[in-house]
Amino acid sequence: MNNDSKSDSDSVRFSWRKWILLMLLTISFVGTTFLVWNLWDRGMELEEILRKTEYERQSLSQKLTVLRSQTDGMKAAADSAEMRAANAEVHAARLDKARQRAELERELVRETAERYRDESVEARHEAELARTEAARIQRQREIELDRMRDALSRIVETERTPMGMVMNLGEGSFLFDFDKSVIRPENREILSRIAGVLLASHGYRLFIYGHTDDIGSVGYNRDLSDRRAHAVRNYLVDAGVPQEVVKTKAFGESSPTIKGPSANARKKNRRVEIGIIDTVIHYTEPF
Numbered sequence: 001m002n003n004d005s006k007s008d009s010d011s012v013r014f015s016w017r018k019w020i021l022l023m024l025l026t027i028s029f030v031g032t033t034f035l036v037w038n039l040w041d042r043g044m045e046l047e048e049i050l051r052k053t054e055y056e057r058q059s060l061s062q063k064l065t066v067l068r069s070q071t072d073g074m075k076a077a078a079d080s081a082e083m084r085a086a087n088a089e090v091h092a093a094r095l096d097k098a099r100q101r102a103e104l105e106r107e108l109v110r111e112t113a114e115r116y117r118d119e120s121v122e123a124r125h126e127a128e129l130a131r132t133e134a135a136r137i138q139r140q141r142e143i144e145l146d147r148m149r150d151a152l153s154r155i156v157e158t159e160r161t162p163m164g165m166v167m168n169l170g171e172g173s174f175l176f177d178f179d180k181s182v183i184r185p186e187n188r189e190i191l192s193r194i195a196g197v198l199l200a201s202h203g204y205r206l207f208i209y210g211h212t213d214d215i216g217s218v219g220y221n222r223d224l225s226d227r228r229a230h231a232v233r234n235y236l237v238d239a240g241v242p243q244e245v246v247k248t249k250a251f252g253e254s255s256p257t258i259k260g261p262s263a264n265a266r267k268k269n270r271r272v273e274i275g276i277i278d279t280v281i282h283y284t285e286p287f
């Protein structure tokens with residue numbers, strides 16, 4: 001009996017141990033299950049967090065890319081603005097130099113214009129004085145030429161011209177023999193009196209023109225008229241008239257006083273003319 005009791009007792013203790021172990025296993029399973037579920041749920045939360053974090057990371061990466069692009073654009077714009085500012089500064093400096101140069105040139109132009117205006121006033125004044133003096137000289141010279149003409153008119157036929165006067169040494173006062181260039185004795189007195197008037201005057205030039213009639217060849221008559229003009233010239237120079245103021249020109253038969261083959265016409269055409277050109281008042285020479 002004691003053995004049966006002991007056996008029952010051992011059986012009861014085993015049964016309690018089994019239940020305790022079963023309960024412990026159950027509790028452990030439940031705890032493990034809850035822990036696994038909790039870990040799974042936490043893992044899902046972490047996965048969602050990781051997914052959101054990745055999305056946010058990608059979004060931030062895109063924003064960062066946009067910001068970088070904007071930053072690069074802003075940097076390029078800043079560089080461009082800085083370059084434009086530098087160019088504007090250079091352009092402004094050039095404009096300032098151009099303005100200074102323009103102001104300097106304007107001042108120079110103003111000073112030049114004032115100087116020219118002053119010079120113009122002075123020049124007009126001097127021109128007016130010169131015109132007044134020229135008019136005075138011309139009036140005085142006209143009086144002198146008129147006196148010279150009057151003196152010569154008492155010797156030979158003399159006419160006033162716009163540039164001076166002309167003496168005609170022809171029929172009635174001065175004659176050349178036919179085909180001759182020798183000055184007659186009676187004509188020497190005439191030339192001496194003419195030389196006396198010329199020596200008492202000043203400011204003139206003489207042009208001695210030789211002429212012939214139409215008898216003979218053109219070449220021969222030109223040579224004869226040249227010899228007649230030089231005969232008169234040489235006589236006046238020997239009488240004291242400066243040779244540098246005397247010129248001659250031969251016309252031959254080309255410039256007759258009277259046209260025609262008559263003896264009277266030919267006699268009048270064998271002549272010498274002396275042109276007196278005033279050099280105090282400047283005229284254009286006839287040659």
